[in-house]
Amino acid sequence: MATSIGENSKESSSSTLARLAPLQAVLFDIDGTLCDSDPFHYLAFREMLLEIGYNGGVPVDEEWFVKTISGKHNDDLVSVLFPNDHERGVKFLDDKEALFRRLAKEQLKPQNGLYKLRKWIEDHGLKRAAVTNAPRANAELCINQVGLADFFDALILGSDCKHAKPYPDPYLKALEVLNVSKDHTFVFEDSVSGIKAGVAAGMSVIGLANRNPSQLLMEAKPVFLIKDYEDPKLWAALEEIDKKFATRKTTT
Known part of the structure; x- marks a missing residue:
């Protein structure tokens, strides 16, 4: 994984973000991005699917979770897991989310380096929003658990948009709410x-290539991948933003 993360040079990564100066806002996903919540989602799905005999009674594995579940909205998962019984699927996923919250409560940990990044964002006076496909109860649990309840200017839910991720709607709504470009x-x-x-x-x-395979993430065309918020590649890019902004201030 480390090799894949490092495929793009620090120079190209830095210049990509530097083009955004002056920076106005930073947007965050929640699950797996603010906190390492995926293991709790996986455990909840494995336990509940086993109870109903899914997959012939064979426990689902993490590869199945990444391919089938990770990042998807529950409305889409109903069709995947219960294509012929929508009502049962909705009830199943509601119960699964409740189990997730019981498993995750007081056990969620912030991603490494999150508070260092928080300080950088606050010091630069940037706007920020959390943008998620998760239900509100899950989103608020995660945000509160990692101590960011007073950090975000807005919380954007996929369920409040016409389409959830992978459609752009939630992120477009975040830009509108924050009034940024x-x-x-x-x-x-x-x-x-x-x-x-x-x-x-x-x-x-x-x-963030912390759980999902780097190769799959790169196919979705991020500007670059990092291991966590301590990754030198990230801080080289943020430093480049600072330099470019300072240069603009000097010339004007």
């Missing part, structure tokens, strides 16, 4: 679905 905003995402949504909205997307 896509040309001066970038996104952090950890799933193929989320990266596609940000790219479709016309923004630069930084992918």
Whole structure:
């Protein structure tokens, strides 16, 4: 994975984000991006699908979870898991989310380097929104659990948009709510679905390759991948933004 993450040079990664200066806003996905919540989602799905005899009673594995579940909205998952019984599918996923919250409560941990990045964003006076396909109860649990309840200016839910990720609607709505330009905003995402949504909205997307395979993430066309928020590639890019902004201030 480390090799794949490093395929793009720091120079090209830095110059890509530098074009966004002066930066106006940063947008974040929640699950797998702010916190390492995917293991709890996987455990909840595995347990509940096993109870109903899904997959012939064989427990689903993490590869299945990444391919079938990761980043998708529950409305889409109903059709995938229960194509012939919509009502049962909705009830199943509601129960699964409740189990996720029980498993994750007080166990969720922020992604490495998140608070360092938070300080950089606050020091630069940038607007910020959380943009997610998760239900509101899950989103608020995750945000509160990692101590960011007072950090975001807006919370955008896929269910509040005409289309959820991988459509661009949630990210377009975030730009509208924050009153910022896509040309001066970038996104952090950890799933193929989320990266596609940000790219479709016309923004630069930084992918977190912490759970999902780097090769799959790169196919969704992020500007580059990072391991976490301590990754030197990220900080080289942010430093380049600072330099470009400082140069513009000096020349004007």
